[in-house]
Amino acid sequence: MSKQRIIVVGNGMVGHKFIDTIISDDSVDYEVITFSEESRLAYDRVQLSYFFSGKSADDLALTDATYYQENGIKFVLNDKVVDLDFANKQVVTQSGRIEDYDKLVLATGSFPFVPPIPGNDQEHCHVYRTIDDLEGITESGKTSKVGVVIGGGLLGLEAGNALVNLGLETHIVEFAPRLMAVQLDDGGGALLRRKIEDLGVKVHTEKATSEIVAGEFCRYRMNFADGSFLETDTIIFSAGIRPQDELARSSGLTIGERGGIVINNHCQTSVADVYAIGECALWENFIFGLVAPGYQMAKVAASHIKGEAKHVFTGADMSTKLKLLGVDVASIGEVHGRTAGAQSYTYHDEIEQVYKRLIVSADGKKVVGAVLVGDVEAYGSLLQLMLNDMDLPENPSALILPTAGDEQASGLGVEALPDSASICSCFDVSKGDIKEAVAAGCTSMSELKGSTNVSTGCGGCSSLAKQVLDSELANLGFEVKNDICEHFAYSRHELVDIIRVKKIKTFDEMLNRCGEGLGCEICKPAVGSILASYWNDYVLEDAHIELQDTNDIYLGNMQKDGTYSVVPRVAGGEITPDKLIVLGSVAKEFDLYTKLTGGQRVDLFGAQLHELPIIWKKLIDAGFETGHAYGKSLRTVKSCVGSTWCRYGVKDSVGFAIEIENRYKGLRSPHKIKFGVSGCTRECAEAQTKDVGLIATDKGWNMYVCGNGGMRPRHGDLFATDLTDEMLQKYTDRFLMFYIRTADRLQRTSVWLENLEGGLDYLREVIIEDKLNIAEELESEMAENIKNYQCEWKTTIESPEKMKRFKHFANSEELDNSLSFTTQREQRFPSSKASAQPIKIIELTE
Amino acid sequence: MKAELSQEWITICEQQDLTPNAGTCVQFNKEQVAIFFCQRNKSLYAVANFDPIGQANVISRGIMGSIQGKTYVSSPLYKQHFDLITGECLESPEHSLKTYAVRVDDELIQLKEAC
Numbered sequence: 001m002s003k004q005r006i007i008v009v010g011n012g013m014v015g016h017k018f019i020d021t022i023i024s025d026d027s028v029d030y031e032v033i034t035f036s037e038e039s040r041l042a043y044d045r046v047q048l049s050y051f052f053s054g055k056s057a058d059d060l061a062l063t064d065a066t067y068y069q070e071n072g073i074k075f076v077l078n079d080k081v082v083d084l085d086f087a088n089k090q091v092v093t094q095s096g097r098i099e100d101y102d103k104l105v106l107a108t109g110s111f112p113f114v115p116p117i118p119g120n121d122q123e124h125c126h127v128y129r130t131i132d133d134l135e136g137i138t139e140s141g142k143t144s145k146v147g148v149v150i151g152g153g154l155l156g157l158e159a160g161n162a163l164v165n166l167g168l169e170t171h172i173v174e175f176a177p178r179l180m181a182v183q184l185d186d187g188g189g190a191l192l193r194r195k196i197e198d199l200g201v202k203v204h205t206e207k208a209t210s211e212i213v214a215g216e217f218c219r220y221r222m223n224f225a226d227g228s229f230l231e232t233d234t235i236i237f238s239a240g241i242r243p244q245d246e247l248a249r250s251s252g253l254t255i256g257e258r259g260g261i262v263i264n265n266h267c268q269t270s271v272a273d274v275y276a277i278g279e280c281a282l283w284e285n286f287i288f289g290l291v292a293p294g295y296q297m298a299k300v301a302a303s304h305i306k307g308e309a310k311h312v313f314t315g316a317d318m319s320t321k322l323k324l325l326g327v328d329v330a331s332i333g334e335v336h337g338r339t340a341g342a343q344s345y346t347y348h349d350e351i352e353q354v355y356k357r358l359i360v361s362a363d364g365k366k367v368v369g370a371v372l373v374g375d376v377e378a379y380g381s382l383l384q385l386m387l388n389d390m391d392l393p394e395n396p397s398a399l400i401l402p403t404a405g406d407e408q409a410s411g412l413g414v415e416a417l418p419d420s421a422s423i424c425s426c427f428d429v430s431k432g433d434i435k436e437a438v439a440a441g442c443t444s445m446s447e448l449k450g451s452t453n454v455s456t457g458c459g460g461c462s463s464l465a466k467q468v469l470d471s472e473l474a475n476l477g478f479e480v481k482n483d484i485c486e487h488f489a490y491s492r493h494e495l496v497d498i499i500r501v502k503k504i505k506t507f508d509e510m511l512n513r514c515g516e517g518l519g520c521e522i523c524k525p526a527v528g529s530i531l532a533s534y535w536n537d538y539v540l541e542d543a544h545i546e547l548q549d550t551n552d553i554y555l556g557n558m559q560k561d562g563t564y565s566v567v568p569r570v571a572g573g574e575i576t577p578d579k580l581i582v583l584g585s586v587a588k589e590f591d592l593y594t595k596l597t598g599g600q601r602v603d604l605f606g607a608q609l610h611e612l613p614i615i616w617k618k619l620i621d622a623g624f625e626t627g628h629a630y631g632k633s634l635r636t637v638k639s640c641v642g643s644t645w646c647r648y649g650v651k652d653s654v655g656f657a658i659e660i661e662n663r664y665k666g667l668r669s670p671h672k673i674k675f676g677v678s679g680c681t682r683e684c685a686e687a688q689t690k691d692v693g694l695i696a697t698d699k700g701w702n703m704y705v706c707g708n709g710g711m712r713p714r715h716g717d718l719f720a721t722d723l724t725d726e727m728l729q730k731y732t733d734r735f736l737m738f739y740i741r742t743a744d745r746l747q748r749t750s751v752w753l754e755n756l757e758g759g760l761d762y763l764r765e766v767i768i769e770d771k772l773n774i775a776e777e778l779e780s781e782m783a784e785n786i787k788n789y790q791c792e793w794k795t796t797i798e799s800p801e802k803m804k805r806f807k808h809f810a811n812s813e814e815l816d817n818s819l820s821f822t823t824q825r826e827q828r829f830p831s832s833k834a835s836a837q838p839i840k841i842i843e844l845t846e
Numbered sequence: 847m848k849a850e851l852s853q854e855w856i857t858i859c860e861q862q863d864l865t866p867n868a869g870t871c872v873q874f875n876k877e878q879v880a881i882f883f884c885q886r887n888k889s890l891y892a893v894a895n896f897d898p899i900g901q902a903n904v905i906s907r908g909i910m911g912s913i914q915g916k917t918y919v920s921s922p923l924y925k926q927h928f929d930l931i932t933g934e935c936l937e938s939p940e941h942s943l944k945t946y947a948v949r950v951d952d953e954l955i956q957l958k959e960a961c
């Protein structure tokens with residue numbers, strides 16, 4: 001018997017899904033041909049807008065020619081199917097090609113509706129559906145200042161974002177009285193509007209465009225029915241989509257009153273052996289304009305063709321969660337009060353700009369719908385309550401109050417979900433599927449994604465999926481591990497103990513005793529840093545080289561072009577004019593970009609490997625030392641001018657800052673450490689944002705600990721008051737050494753304290769009351785560290801052996817020929833790189 | 847003549863010029879090559895020095911390690927992992943590093959084009 005022949009018309013997201021499903025079953029072998037009107041194979045239309053943030057057509061591709069060829073799928077691009085001959089079971093294409101089929105699958109998607117406005121077909125009028133459309137919009141953007149989107153629905157807002165990204169003054173024109181009229185209620189729409197206007201996008205509601213004519217100030221003028229007008233250079237129509245049913249209609253398939261190919265629960269159309277799936281299909285008078293229901297239809301049709309009929313299509317949920325123009329918006333279920341007797345809870349915070357409305361059934365037991373704008377944390381919980389028809393908790397309003405993201409508050413954890421609960425609608429993954437995968441050995445999100453595809457579509461389910469994973473792991477008795485990596489089954493804290501107790505001096509010893517494999521960029525620097533804090537060797541000893549990040553090996557921070565920065569220590573921010581002159585003349589000699597840092601010192605950028613030692617030699621000769629800007633170690637001690645000059649100063653903050661900086665310089669630690677010293681309570685040194693902050697009082701020093709600027713700012717806690725210089729030094733020695741011993745890798749003191757059992761009180765007991773009886777030990781470890789301090793740059797330039805590494809090539813004196821620079825504001829900068837794609841930075845933690 | 851030349855092993859440097867368990871950048875046929883010597887499994891690896899993602903000649907300055915048995919180098923710029931045997935980027939397989947044949951012959955490190 002010859003193979004059954006399946007023709008798939010349309011190679012969009014759903015058509016491709018169908019093909020992928022049908023070939024994934026090895027037990028049956030079909031001959032598959034697919035036709036596309038577009039010039040490319042299926043790509044991710046959902047992510048289309050990322051095209052504007054640098055994703056290329058290749059990045060968006062869902063498949064490629066090789067994959068199809070390997071799986072024996074024939075494909076014809078740029079060729080539209082124009083006729084279906086059901087009697088002879090044939091399709092006819094625009095180019096005149098005729099092919100036979102046994103089964104025909106229509107996956108023609110939809111097309112953007114362009115309102116019949118006179119002038120709507122001009123050169124810079126676009127729609128927003130395909131990569132080609134976006135390329136056209138980008139072209140127009142180059143010659144435009146102003147852009148308008150007609151239509152304020154979901155896609156209209158995405159298109160608006162595109163115009164903003166192209167740098168145009170952006171307007172959104174909507175016919176209805178509010179934005180996202182389908183998904184949002186009045187309150188949600190109004191808040192969304194405010195948020196979008198805050199971003200500089202102008203919103204015009206209740207405007208009907210009557211014509212597009214030549215403009216006076218811009219290319220076009222849009223005249224509105226109410227007599228007003230708006231001028232613009234580019235227009236994007238986003239006034240809704242219509243099912244692409246033209247082919248089906250002209251061939252005589254049954255079509256719905258308002259369009260769409262009528263299908264039954266098996267996705268069969270009115271003609272035998274012809275199926276319709278995706279956005280072109282009409283099921284129970286309903287078109288599904290989202291990809292997840294289309295994927296379900298693809299599965300259903302594939303299973304029916306294989307004669308299994310094990311899946312049927314029974315409708316799909318249209319809830320959505322999106323980030324539009326940077327605003328979080330979600331809509332669940334029915335939100336327009338069409339459900340009889342429904343009541344609602346509303347939470348509206350005008351200050352924080354959050355709007356949440358929860359609509360519940362007449363008996364107050366079930367979720368009917370919800371609108372969330374500005375804070376969508378509750379989306380997952382609410383959606384699950386609705387989809388699984390679960391009873392609401394005692395006090396439903398808790399679900400939308402500010403703590404609703406917090407499961408304890410809502411009384412709803414993932415534990416409460418039934419196994420049938422759908423977690424990922426894009427790939428139809430239920431809680432039960434995740435449980436199975438975990439039972440079969442999945443222990444991480446990446447493994448789970450690999451085995452179930454969960455979270456690999458729109459990504460909206462990732463936090464829920466992770467929660468289910470964690471709870472299943474916990475149920476199976478897995479400890480949530482804090483192993484540093486796959487090479488050592490220990491936390492950093494445990495590694496510290498092992499190294500101290502067993503007196504381990506090298507990474508090799510460490511691997512042999514308690515590790516496996518070759519190590520990695522997580523455990524190597526961590527062990528390197530512990531070895532350095534305990535045995536305080538010169539970090540560039542041969543045995544340690546492999547442990548160091550490039551910044552530590554070359555004693556400078558690598559910049560984007562592979563060159564390095566040079567940051568000499570300027571203790572306390574105090575610098576003599578002579579030293580400033582040296583910095584200036586060195587920078588000038590090597591053409592280094594020069595900038596004052598936020599840490600009260602000077603950074604010189606753009607030094608090449610071979611220049612580093614020469615530069616440092618000059619700096620060291622002039623009395624400078626390394627500033628450790630590269631190391632996980634003491635960075636800067638920021639000071640204010642203090643009592644020596646300032647009218648209000650009560651203590652010499654600069655003098656003290658210099659003393660501290662010299663005491664702790666070079667100290668290796670789990671993360672960087674910063675100090676601040678202010679001469680009075682006006683706090684000009686911002687000491688309360690530092691790991692250790694000192695503020696002078698008329699009786700001594702107030703000591704603050706565990707402050708942080710940066711990504712997650714935290715004010716330091718007042719740890720002790722009115723300390724003498726001596727007490728302060730003792731406490732600081734103990735505090736730092738205790739932190740170095742017990743913190744996890746890359747844990748700043750702020751996060752360390754937050755995770756420390758017993759918190760600040762416990763810390764006081766250890767440091768001040770010496771409850772653990774280790775104060776003396778901590779102090780002597782610190783003394784040892786201080787005694788062993790060496791300027792790493794000085795040691796390096798004095799060793800001919802070490803100097804060998806500061807060459808671009810081991811076997812040639814040539815330089816890296818790929819470097820190139822431009823000049824701006826009279827200084828040198830790296831030329832921008834060829835690829836403008838956004839770079840994904842790999843986080844070193846899961 | 848380059849095609850013929852590259853079929854030959856070319857001596858690049860001495861073994862002692864390499865740092866154990868770390869990378870070294872060398873010039874070979876006018877190309878920049880990063881050589882890694884892993885003392886723990888006594889293996890040598892050679893890949894292109896240009897990081898196709900960070901777009902700079904820095905691969906030799908990355909940390910080497912292993913993930914589930916695969917030996918890799920992690921780019922010092924944005925930390926992507928490149929398999930030292932195949933050159934493939936583990937996070938974005940569409941990117942890969944060219945690989946070279948490398949051996950040690952009587953304390954001398956030699957390279958040739960991979961076949």
Ligand code: SRM
Binds near residue numbers: 598690
């Ligand atoms: C140069 C400088 C910016 C400037 O031009 O002013 C800078 C530059 C960098 N900072 Fe910073 N930070 C600089 C002051 C700061 C400050 C301000 C301060 O110290 O008062 C902060 C906030 C305060 C704080 O740390 O709490 C700061 C918070 C960060 C953070 C976030 C840390 C956090 O805990 O959230 C990072 C990322 C990290 O360390 O993981 C970072 C990382 C970096 C890195 C290392 C990123 C990198 O890997 O390239 C930059 C290295 C530049 C270089 O090549 O030298 N930098 N950075 C400042 C150098 C100060 C100095 O003299 O050493």
Ligand SMILES: Cc1cc2nc3c(=O)[nH]c(=O)nc-3n(C[C@H](O)[C@H](O)[C@H](O)COP(=O)(O)OP(=O)(O)OC[C@H]3O[C@@H](n4cnc5c(N)ncnc54)[C@H](O)[C@@H]3O)c2cc1C
Binds near residue numbers: 035109
């Ligand atoms: C900007 C944008 C953002 C979106 N965001 C989301 C989102 O966040 N979440 C979500 O769920 N959905 C979203 N969608 C909708 C989602 O993209 C669609 O639901 C999905 O693409 C539908 O798949 P489909 O295969 O039915 O149609 P399509 O992907 O449109 O594919 C149909 C294909 O068939 C071709 N075709 C049509 N007629 C013929 C013919 N006669 N002969 C040959 N080829 C033909 C078309 O050219 C097209 O390539 C978004 C859509 C857009 C445009």
Ligand code: SF4
């Ligand atoms: S804020 Fe960011 S960009 Fe600026 S110096 Fe710090 S790390 Fe670099």
Ligand code: FES
Binds near residue numbers: 426454458460
């Ligand atoms: S719901 Fe879209 S990826 Fe899971």
